[in-house]
Amino acid sequence: MTDFWHRAGPVLTMILLLVGIWYGAAVALNMTWAKDKAARADQSLSFSELVADTMVQEKPLLPAPHQVVKEIYNTTVLKKITSKRSLIWHGWITLSATLLGFAFGTALGILLAIGIVYSRAMDMSVMPWVITSQTIPILAVAPMIIVVLNAVGVSGLLPKAIISMYLSFFPIVVGMVKGLRAPDQMQLDQMRTWNAGKATSFWKLRLPRSMPYLFASLKIGIAASLVGAIVGELPTGAVAGLGARLLAGSYYGQTIQIWSALICAAVLAASLVALIGLIERITLRKMGMLQ
Amino acid sequence: MSETVISAKNLSLTFQTNDGPVHALKDINLEINKGDFISFIGPSGCGKTTFLRVMADLETPTSGTIEVNGMSAAEARMQRAYGYVFQAAGLYPWRTIGGNIRLPLEIMGFDKADQAERVARVLELVELSGFENKFPWQLSGGMQQRASIARALAFDADILLMDEPFGALDEIVRDHLNEQLLKLWARTEKTIGFVTHSIPEAVFLSTKIVVMSPRPGRISDVIESTLPRDRTLDIRETQEFADIAHRVREGLRAGHAYD
Numbered sequence: 248m249t250d251f252w253h254r255a256g257p258v259l260t261m262i263l264l265l266v267g268i269w270y271g272a273a274v275a276l277n278m279t280w281a282k283d284k285a286a287r288a289d290q291s292l293s294f295s296e297l298v299a300d301t302m303v304q305e306k307p308l309l310p311a312p313h314q315v316v317k318e319i320y321n322t323t324v325l326k327k328i329t330s331k332r333s334l335i336w337h338g339w340i341t342l343s344a345t346l347l348g349f350a351f352g353t354a355l356g357i358l359l360a361i362g363i364v365y366s367r368a369m370d371m372s373v374m375p376w377v378i379t380s381q382t383i384p385i386l387a388v389a390p391m392i393i394v395v396l397n398a399v400g401v402s403g404l405l406p407k408a409i410i411s412m413y414l415s416f417f418p419i420v421v422g423m424v425k426g427l428r429a430p431d432q433m434q435l436d437q438m439r440t441w442n443a444g445k446a447t448s449f450w451k452l453r454l455p456r457s458m459p460y461l462f463a464s465l466k467i468g469i470a471a472s473l474v475g476a477i478v479g480e481l482p483t484g485a486v487a488g489l490g491a492r493l494l495a496g497s498y499y500g501q502t503i504q505i506w507s508a509l510i511c512a513a514v515l516a517a518s519l520v521a522l523i524g525l526i527e528r529i530t531l532r533k534m535g536m537l538q
Numbered sequence: 539m540s541e542t543v544i545s546a547k548n549l550s551l552t553f554q555t556n557d558g559p560v561h562a563l564k565d566i567n568l569e570i571n572k573g574d575f576i577s578f579i580g581p582s583g584c585g586k587t588t589f590l591r592v593m594a595d596l597e598t599p600t601s602g603t604i605e606v607n608g609m610s611a612a613e614a615r616m617q618r619a620y621g622y623v624f625q626a627a628g629l630y631p632w633r634t635i636g637g638n639i640r641l642p643l644e645i646m647g648f649d650k651a652d653q654a655e656r657v658a659r660v661l662e663l664v665e666l667s668g669f670e671n672k673f674p675w676q677l678s679g680g681m682q683q684r685a686s687i688a689r690a691l692a693f694d695a696d697i698l699l700m701d702e703p704f705g706a707l708d709e710i711v712r713d714h715l716n717e718q719l720l721k722l723w724a725r726t727e728k729t730i731g732f733v734t735h736s737i738p739e740a741v742f743l744s745t746k747i748v749v750m751s752p753r754p755g756r757i758s759d760v761i762e763s764t765l766p767r768d769r770t771l772d773i774r775e776t777q778e779f780a781d782i783a784h785r786v787r788e789g790l791r792a793g794h795a796y797d
Contacts, residue, residue, distance in 0.1 A: 433626060434628055437628055441618065535675075
């Protein structure tokens with residue numbers, strides 16, 4: 248129990264602090280609207296009445312935490328998950344694109360890394376492009392991918408997954424190139440003394456050696472995948488997904504809806520990263536690399 | 539006469555570096571007989587490790603020839619003629635001790651039952667029986683190095699090449715491992731090439747001591763040991779031991795090792 252508090256204590260303290268700041272900011276930001284409204288109605292409100300008003304506005308500049316919590320509760324627990332108003336339904340749409348894009352990105356990243364490590368030509372030619380690809384703003388590329396793929400009849404999950412892949416393959420390539428190159432000269436010489444071929448060195452030495460690097464990359468990659476999926480939902484005309492909820496919310500000034508979609512996305516990302524962390528711990532412990 | 543297993547003729551190796559050529563080895567002539575325990579001693583930069591690596595086909599000589607088991611070093615490597623022990627144990631942290639020793643056996647395609655039998659045998663040889671399922675980090679540095687020797691022995695190569703295998707260990711552990719290594723050599727009748735920069739270690743272990751000097755890397759003396767093959771650490775107190783050690787020191791001095 249003491250161990251639990253030891254670990255959870257700092258986290259909970261930070262959360263409380265953030266919620267406190269959030270409430271303070273909500274009061275400060277929503278105050279103007281409350282004052283204007285009162286002025287128009289020729290009323291004068293006391294400070295406590297003003298503060299109370301900042302907590303219950305329908306379209307606040309910054310919704311108070313409890314408004315967001317209530318909205319999330321209403322759109323998850325109280326809605327059927329098949330409903331288009333259910334955040335779980337929207338979340339699943341984003342999640343499926345995220346996972347598919349992440350799988351693509353991981354596969355692409357690992358394959359490119361293997362090519363780069365084993366072929367000097369690829370190292371010289373592909374690596375600069377891999378880096379360049381990430382300097383192009385994804386917000387500029389995403390609509391083009393959606394539009395182009397739509398023109399050839401591909402729509403729905405796949406275009407979003409491709410944008411997701413575009414963002415997630417990068418950390419995987421960088422991490423795996425480093426991981427596959429992690430064996431030192433002595434270990435490579437040792438393989439040579441056993442007359443081991445390239446394939447053997449890969450499976451027995453390079454790949455297992457790269458595992459810690461892979462997991463570090465996967466954690467960054469999955470978070471980037473989620474961002475990619477959400478960005479991919481923005482230009483689709485706001486049909487479905489967390490990105491669509493964000494967009495629709497901003498069209499109609501539904502700040503509470505924006506914030507609840509935002510919180511959902513953050514929780515989703517944190518859970519995915521935590522899940523990979525768990526798989527990492529189990530795998531590395533099984534491999535004997537976690538003492 | 540016993541047969542020659544390794545023979546170097548007019549062997550030279552020059553590394554091209556940005557500061558000009560470095561003559562790592564120059565005109566090396568040497569024959570190693572079957573069953574010899576041969577040590578290479580000299581200051582750093584004398585080419586003793588490079589010479590061992592040439593035997594193992596990890597470096598290619600610029601001129602001259604090297605024959606291992608009557609064939610070129612490359613052919614010998616492909617036939618897995620030698621086991622090589624590096625300065626560091628280099629065990630894979632994701633494999634158990636048994637798994638590490640099994641690694642070359644898996645690569646060479648021994649069948650499962652044979653693998654298990656060999657792992658058990660070499661673990662017993664280096665006195666590590668019972669540690670098969672431990673991970674490397676659970677073992678001390680000396681035990682890890684013994685495991686790496688077991689790994690080099692597992693596939694029954696006739697030649698064992700060791701590059702300062704005990705260099706990173708403290709003297710007490712080192713003495714113990716030297717004694718064990720001699721016993722192991724007596725039991726397995728292997729030919730051992732051993733690089734060291736410790737005079738007592740070279741004298742204690744070897745039947746033949748090759749003293750080398752740097753710039754360019756040359757052999758300055760080859761000393762045939764008169765000590766009996768069967769020896770214990772006590773032999774280091776004898777006059778004979780001191781005489782051989784003295785001659786090694788003279789050889790090093792002649793090669794300007796102390797300049």
